[in-house]
Amino acid sequence: MISIKNTLISEDLLDQEFVCDLSACKGACCIEGDGGAPLNEDELEILENIYEDVKPYMVEKGIKGVEEQGKWVIGEDGGKETPLVNGKECVYVFFDENNSTKCAIEAAYRAGKIDYKKPISCELYPVRIQSYPEFDAVNYHKWHICKSACECGQKLKVPVYKFLKKPLIKKYGQDWYQGLEFAAEKHHK
Numbered sequence: 001m002i003s004i005k006n007t008l009i010s011e012d013l014l015d016q017e018f019v020c021d022l023s024a025c026k027g028a029c030c031i032e033g034d035g036g037a038p039l040n041e042d043e044l045e046i047l048e049n050i051y052e053d054v055k056p057y058m059v060e061k062g063i064k065g066v067e068e069q070g071k072w073v074i075g076e077d078g079g080k081e082t083p084l085v086n087g088k089e090c091v092y093v094f095f096d097e098n099n100s101t102k103c104a105i106e107a108a109y110r111a112g113k114i115d116y117k118k119p120i121s122c123e124l125y126p127v128r129i130q131s132y133p134e135f136d137a138v139n140y141h142k143w144h145i146c147k148s149a150c151e152c153g154q155k156l157k158v159p160v161y162k163f164l165k166k167p168l169i170k171k172y173g174q175d176w177y178q179g180l181e182f183a184a185e186k187h188h189k
Helices: 041-057 060-069 104-110 120-124 144-156 163-174 174-186
Strands: 001-002 005-008 093-095 102-103 127-131 136-140
Touching: 001 174, 005 174, 041 104, 093 104, 102 104, 120 127, 120 163, 163 174
Parallel strands: 005 136
Antiparallel strands: 001 005, 093 102, 127 136
16 A cells, blocks of 8 residues: 555556556446445535536436436435436436447536536546545556556556546645655556
8 A cells, every 4th residue: 555645545546557448348337336426425416506508418317317206315325426217327428420439427527517627536547545534545446347458557557546647636636646656657667
């Protein structure tokens, strides 16, 4: 484990290689699993405030899911997360012409309707963060649906922390990320 500020970071972020390959997986992380996207407390109000701008990009069953469950829910583990449609895809998912998942929140962002891209947990995937009172545990989540992303990362020789540079900086700041880069240099010597 690597300690930077109030985080404990798994060395897997430095050792594992990963580059999303949407053409292969079709965005399976948005439609598989046992829960929605984890949400921070500040994201709950954001989802409440942006919903009307996001709604035009959603599919009917996603809208129905929000109407029945709300814009966010409390998951089985007690954490806040995006709701699911019939226990499957996130309510904010739609499918493009290639049957790949797309995010209605991100579509509204790209169209200039909102200034929130999507939940930070989505931007950070395959990194998952578990928050404790004293620190955040920053871990790499290995999942069979990301096999093609691991293969792509190995081919391109891109470690997880480099693939996720922008969202990691968004979450923890430039100084934190520079500390991670320094730790990676030391780790690989």
